[in-house]
Amino acid sequence: TQLLEQSPQFLSIQEGENLTVYCNSSSVFSSLQWYRQEPGEGPVLLVTVVTGGEVKKLKRLTFQFGDARKDSSLHITAAQPGDTGLYLCAGALIGQNFVFGPGTRLSVLP
Amino acid sequence: DTEVTQTPKHLVMGMTNKKSLKCEQHMGHRAMYWYKQKAKKPPELMFVYSYEKLSINESVPSRFSPECPNSSLLNLHLHALQPEDSALYLCASSQAGVAGGPYEQYFGPGTRLTVT
Numbered sequence: 001t002q003l004l005e006q007s008p009q010f011l012s013i014q015e016g017e018n019l020t021v022y023c024n025s026s027s028v029f030s031s032l033q034w035y036r037q038e039p040g041e042g043p044v045l046l047v048t049v050v051t052g053g054e055v056k057k058l059k060r061l062t063f064q065f066g067d068a069r070k071d072s073s074l075h076i077t078a079a080q081p082g083d084t085g086l087y088l089c090a091g092a093l094i095g096q097n098f099v100f101g102p103g104t105r106l107s108v109l110p
Numbered sequence: 111d112t113e114v115t116q117t118p119k120h121l122v123m124g125m126t127n128k129k130s131l132k133c134e135q136h137m138g139h140r141a142m143y144w145y146k147q148k149a150k151k152p153p154e155l156m157f158v159y160s161y162e163k164l165s166i167n168e169s170v171p172s173r174f175s176p177e178c179p180n181s182s183l184l185n186l187h188l189h190a191l192q193p194e195d196s197a198l199y200l201c202a203s204s205q206a207g208v209a210g211g212p213y214e215q216y217f218g219p220g221t222r223l224t225v226t
Contacts, residue, residue: 033214042114042200042217043153088152090215098143098215100152 003027004089004101012107016078021104023089024071032072032091034063037103043088046074079108113137114218116201122224125191131221133184133201142184143215144176145200153200159184191225198222 005024013019023032031050035043047056049065049072056063060083062075076083089101114135123129133142141160145153158166159178173195175187184201202215 031213035217040198040220040222042116042202042220045214045216048214092213098155103152105150 002102003093003099004091006087006089006101006104008104009102010105010107012109013079015080015108015110017108018075018077019079019106020073020075021087021106022071022073023101025091026070027093028069029091029093030069032065032069032089034072034074035088035090037086037088038084079106081108081110084108114201114203114216116199116218116221118221119219120222120224122226123188123191124226125193127191128187128189130188131186131199131201131223133186133218134182135203135216135218136182137203137216138181139203139205139216140181141204141213142178143202143204144174144184144186145202145217147198147200147220157186188223191223193225196224 003025007022011019031048033048034046036046037043047058047063049063052065052067052069054065060077064073072089084107086103086105088103092098117132121129143158144156146156147153155168156170157176162178162181173190177185198220200220201218204213204215
């Protein structure tokens with residue numbers, strides 16, 4: 001059983017469209033991170049959310065942490081081909097190891 | 111500087127070889143990690159070092175042997191690997207060494223290992 005679930009698993013959209021991907025758990029996390037990974041490279045940290053209800057914006061990316069700190073979402077506005085990659089959420093449970101979700105594989109077509 | 115470096119970028123080794131993967135960071139982080147990532151899967155935690163001491167070993171076979179010579183360096187010694195060990199091996203570092211953060215892990219580019 002995955003501690004972190006991500007949806008959708010795959011997403012293919014046209015350049016300029018908006019999208020939202022989700023990261024969900026039945027457990028409470030002290031923090032959640034979002035990473036983007038390109039093939040053959042290491043994950044690159046995009047953001048960390050800590051406070052329930054927190055919203056962070058990074059250019060065209062908007063990240064939200066659920067009030068109960070069990071879920072998070074990533075919204076991309078006007079997607080570009082450079083946004084293509086594997087989006088991973090990851091988090092730490094109190095007293096337990098850092099865990100990754102299975103990822104959402106995004107493809108933005110020109 | 112948020113860079114974690116890993117060498118080599120690619121490695122091909124036979125099942126009887128001994129090789130080492132290297133990782134270095136100069137962010138002053140006191141926790142370092144080894145992950146294994148298979149194709150189309152998320153990274154899986156292998157080892158965690160906190161203040162140069164091994165704090166977590168996720169039931170990894172003994173053919174993988176980690177070493178942390180100092181707070182900036184992390185090695186992974188490989189011996190008698192199997193073809194199924196072929197994967198992308200990622201190193202990461204963070205400020206805190208224990209679960210429960212909040213902390214952020216910074217990853218290196220990885221070493222693509224192929225065992226023949």
